[in-house]
Amino acid sequence: MIQIREFITSGGKTLNDADLMTLIKARMPKTVAGDQRGWLRQLELSLDGYGGAPQLLATQRVRVALKDIDALLDVSAFTAQD
DSSP states (O other): OHHHHHHHHTTSOSOOHHHHHHHHHHHSOSSOHHHHHHHHHHHHHHTTTOSOHHHHHHHHHHHHHHHHHHHHHHHHHHHHHO
């Protein structure tokens, strides 16, 4: 979480989108998809009201990455059932 906040504080200049997703996935608990979704939601809620104008773009990039990871959880669950 600290590295994600550092990313936001820097204004999003330290990582590209793929590296940002990798960072978030590496911090995500290795649990069932439902618990992972809860963790992603908590992370998103922690972004509310964080930082000023320079951090808004970085915060938006984190939100997009969280949504992309959440969508990947759906794909993982679907392919695991096949």
